[in-house]
């Protein structure tokens with residue numbers, strides 16, 4: 001394919017140098033550190049992140065305007081966080097001119113679409129100052145996560161410290177040290193169906209995109225994509241925010257990222273094609289046409 | 290025998306919102322004896338379709354009556370529902386509505402400047418102003434107008450969620466409180482706007498005074514005498530507040546429903562007649578050809594609201610007459626009053642922003658669902674008093690009526706046309722800053738009695 005990783009200016013393996021951020025981060029703390037730096041240096045007024053909702057591990061989009069609020073939103077919540085729902089409000093009652101936002105590849109697509117075709121998004125597009133995309137293979141409804149954690153992993157939602165999908169397993173880490181791993185084939189039926197037509201793995205439309213795959217534990221793979229992303233990344237590096245290693249030097253490296261991206265796109269393209277002939281003599285809609 | 294009175298029709302009129310026309314009976318000197326200014330915007334019947342819908346939804350529909358003053362319809366709509374269900378909203382919600390209201394007025398005045406400038410002359414010259422010209426001094430003025438509009442619209446976005454069709458207002462208050470950041474931004478914008486509004490007001494008043502001191506104006510190559518009493522009328526004025534409005538929830542409401550009634554166009558407009566004067570030079574494209582049949586009684590798409598049995602003038606001058614002792618009549622006086630609201634509007638807004646507490650609540654704790662009582666709310670829209678009347682029961686709208694500024698002004702302005710050369714009729718009309726879409730949202734309900742409101746007062 002060759003286009004599965006999107007356009008980018010550079011790719012590195014990185015980890016933030018701030019020990020406090022790193023402690024609660026999912027991987028290398030790239031997202032939180034980038035926003036914290038951008039906030040302190042005036043690049044953004046605040047950022048839309050997946051905050052903690054009313055129920056354990058149920059994200060709720062929030063506008064973080066302080067370092068503390070950013071830190072509180074660290075970590076991956078494997079269920080839907082409609083971050084784009086705040087994209088207009090943040091320029092309204094929140095009064096922001098320079099907006100940061102984190103999101104999965106589909107959320108980056110929504111963002112860019114809103115900038116190019118601003119239907120009902122007056123005066124929003126020019127206020128996006130930093131879009132950080134996170135890699136995403138698939139997502140789950142909240143009910144699915146409850147089922148996976150409470151039934152399959154036999155752990156109460158409240159007692160979970162971290163969840164992770166990696167090395168072909170769904171990992172649930174308990175606060176008291178328990179570790180449960182579920183084979184991914186158990187999780188498949190819980191995936192949100194909309195993810196099965198998604199053709200983007202590494203957030204091709206972020207200014208910067210990051211994920212865990214490709215880099216060692218505690219480190220992140222980072223694609224620097226747009227001119228804006230390049231400038232923010234360079235400033236953050238100059239400010240000493242990150243340690244980096246050349247991507248070629250780390251294991252498993254870009255090869256695995258490429259392989260997974262390919263798998264996702266190939267599988268989902270097939271689903272899309274299947275939709276065309278879903279019915280007898282008629283098909284289902286294809287949003288890419 | 291050739292009649293001394295001729296009929297000329299200008300259709301459509303231009304440089305105002307919506308679709309309207311002028312049917313004018315003129316004497317041999319071209320001076321208007323009877324003027325009929327009427328809406329020919331298709332009736333959309335918002336009031337009828339509101340019935341049975343939820344009280345939350347109807348004001349959002351009413352907002353869509355007009356994109357220049359959607360704030361007025363949103364707020365009057367919501368507040369008429371709140372008046373019907375008797376819901377008091379928190380103070381900080383009121384302040385946000387106030388900021389929204391004035392942000393819209395600011396932008397609307399600036400927009401109107403663009404519409405009237407082409408009628409006016411650069412002082413000391415016989416050159417009319419083209420606001421789109423790249424030449425100075427006009428270029429800087431146009432840029433200032435655009436910046437003022439941008440400031441007004443941004444203030445609306447911050448306080449009201451959206452500049453065109455504000456999303457933040459809801460029954461019981463507002464959806465969202467403004468953050469401290471938004472408050473600071475609003476303050477800075479208002480301060481910047483104040484400086485520009487002072488400059489713009491001074492500029493416009495100088496332009497208007499210059500026009501007032503001229504003897505003639507050129508229209509389509511015709512040199513037309515400007516009468517000193519251009520646009521004078523003897524109708525009364527109606528206003529409910531210098532800035533915001535009033536509602537039936539107030540301790541001392543400033544509008545009186547008993548003094549209002551609405552009649553159909555045929556009580557006020559002329560009947561069928563024929564165009565007997567045409568002027569191909571009238572810009573752009575000439576007037577209606579001779580021989581065309583016209584019938585304002587049948588064609589006018591608005592009802593005529595009366596206060597104390599008479600059409601009244603509403604708008605900036607009405608507000609200034611009522612609350613500031615303003616006494617200048619005519620078209621120029623009217624335009625000057627509008628310019629004077631520029632800075633007033635910002636001073637009042639700055640006070641509201643200062644008072645606003647971002648930590649305060651913006652939604653009433655309890656929102657009653659209504660028992661069918663009648664409530665009304667008047668909002669002082671940029672163009673004048675916008676009264677909405679509602680009855681809500683169990684959260685649903687049972688009755689809804691909108692008495693919008695331009696509807697009030699149609700008959701008044703028609704009266705004010707008398708005495709003007711017909712070529713300046715549109716200048717008189719533009720003094721009212723007409724919003725014809727606003728005026729034509731309605732339908733007269735009671736065909737037999739001709740009067741709409743009496744039935745619901747009973």
Ligand SMILES: Cc1cc2nc3c(=O)[nH]c(=O)nc-3n(C[C@H](O)[C@H](O)[C@H](O)COP(=O)(O)OP(=O)(O)OC[C@H]3O[C@@H](n4cnc5c(N)ncnc54)[C@H](O)[C@@H]3O)c2cc1C
Pocket residue numbers: 024025026027028029030031032033049050051059073074075076077078079080081083102103104134135136137138139140165210211212213220
């Ligand atoms: C549903 C999902 C699937 C993923 N799949 C993969 C994958 O297959 N391979 C891979 O390498 N990486 C995947 N990731 C990304 C990875 O889990 C980390 O989010 C990423 O590496 C960032 O880590 P960090 O330490 O830099 O971020 P941190 O500093 O920990 O910050 C994480 C940020 O992500 C935001 N966030 C958390 N949950 C969500 C959510 N549901 N929706 C939107 N934003 C959210 C948080 O608010 C926070 O700002 C996935 C993430 C999600 C949400």
Ligand code: SF4
Pocket residue numbers: 104105106107136137138139194195196198199200
């Ligand atoms: S798989 Fe695609 S559609 Fe599903 S959450 Fe991830 S980016 Fe969005």
